[in-house]
Amino acid sequence: MPSDRRSALLRSTLDLLVLASLVDGERYGYELAQQLEAAGLGRVKGGTLYPLLARLEASELVAATWRTGEHGPGRRYYALTPGGREVLRDEGRGWLRLDDAVRSLLTRGGVT
Amino acid sequence: MTTEEYLTDLAVQLHALGLDQRRIEEVLGEVDDHLVEGGDDPVTELGPAREYALRIQDAAVREGTSDGAEWQHWAFRADAWAEMNLLEHLGREGWEVIEVRRDAHFACRRHAVDPQPWAYRRRASMRPRRTGDEMEGQGWVPCGTWIVFHYFKRPLAATA
Numbered sequence: 001m002p003s004d005r006r007s008a009l010l011r012s013t014l015d016l017l018v019l020a021s022l023v024d025g026e027r028y029g030y031e032l033a034q035q036l037e038a039a040g041l042g043r044v045k046g047g048t049l050y051p052l053l054a055r056l057e058a059s060e061l062v063a064a065t066w067r068t069g070e071h072g073p074g075r076r077y078y079a080l081t082p083g084g085r086e087v088l089r090d091e092g093r094g095w096l097r098l099d100d101a102v103r104s105l106l107t108r109g110g111v112t
Numbered sequence: 113m114t115t116e117e118y119l120t121d122l123a124v125q126l127h128a129l130g131l132d133q134r135r136i137e138e139v140l141g142e143v144d145d146h147l148v149e150g151g152d153d154p155v156t157e158l159g160p161a162r163e164y165a166l167r168i169q170d171a172a173v174r175e176g177t178s179d180g181a182e183w184q185h186w187a188f189r190a191d192a193w194a195e196m197n198l199l200e201h202l203g204r205e206g207w208e209v210i211e212v213r214r215d216a217h218f219a220c221r222r223h224a225v226d227p228q229p230w231a232y233r234r235r236a237s238m239r240p241r242r243t244g245d246e247m248e249g250q251g252w253v254p255c256g257t258w259i260v261f262h263y264f265k266r267p268l269a270a271t272a
Contacts, residue, residue: 029142030149046146047158047167050139054171066138074141 010041014052016095017041019061019080019088026065026079029053053078061087115147118154118161125165130188130198130218131172139168173222182224189217192261196234203230203268212256212263229268236260 021027021035029049036044056062061084068074080088113121119140126136143164147154158164174185186207190198195216199209206227207220233252237243243262244254252264 028145030146033146033150045157046143046150046152047164050142050146050158051164051167051171054168058172058174064138066141074138075145076138076142 019084022080026077028075028077121161125162129169130190132189183221185221187219199232209255212258216258230265231268233264235262
């Protein structure tokens with residue numbers, strides 16, 4: 001089903017999309033969710049986003065800093081690590097190559 | 113369910129899974145901040161507290177290789193009131209304690225492909241050698257000490 005395919009595609013690329021969203025600087029969770037939504041990816045729920053961020057942190061692809069602030073008890077800010085930048089570059093290239101191949105076949109199949 | 117009720121439930125679930133106090137506070141703070149900004153219903157946005165806590169715990173499990181095998185690694189902190197319940201639960205899930213560090217920090221591993229269930233016993237003793245000999249005579253293997261608490265493990269199959 002189309003919605004299942006879209007959701008599976010998003011699941012398989014969400015880690016790279018989160019890493020890419022951190023290239024310009026650190027973000028907190030809700031900010032990332034909004035950024036992903038504004039990019040046209042739809043609403044990524046907290047129940048998906050935060051466990052993913054925790055996995056990226058455990059893999060040392062992002063580093064988290066807890067800051068107490070004016071907005072409430074505190075916020076957790078995420079920043080890309082050098083390892084995260086490397087994974088983004090390498091796996092992102094792999095994804096773009098796949099995207100090229102998929103586009104080429106779909107275009108040949110008459111999809112516009 | 114209100115945000116306050118959800119956060120209370122989530123705190124209990126995270127504690128039961130052995131996350132340390134600082135991490136629990138950060139998880140709760142992050143969730144609270146997210147729910148305040150989005151104005152969403154907590155269960156709709158995050159799922160039931162137990163499932164959310166399990167996803168957060170699962171995210172901290174590291175994959176690694178040792179002895180030529182694929183292992184998952186997980187460390188948690190517990191106390192003398194909670195740790196045996198937690199060890200019983202984690203042991204059934206295939207987690208083997210490989211070290212008990214200072215401050216009741218339990219380092220565990222689990223085979224990624226073929227996890228074996230483990231059983232645990234705790235003995236409080238000022239005579240660790242004698243206690244160790246007694247337990248080893250029954251097939252228990254020492255896996256760590258915290259203050260006067262000595263922890264032993266053996267495959268659950270040997271206990272049943």
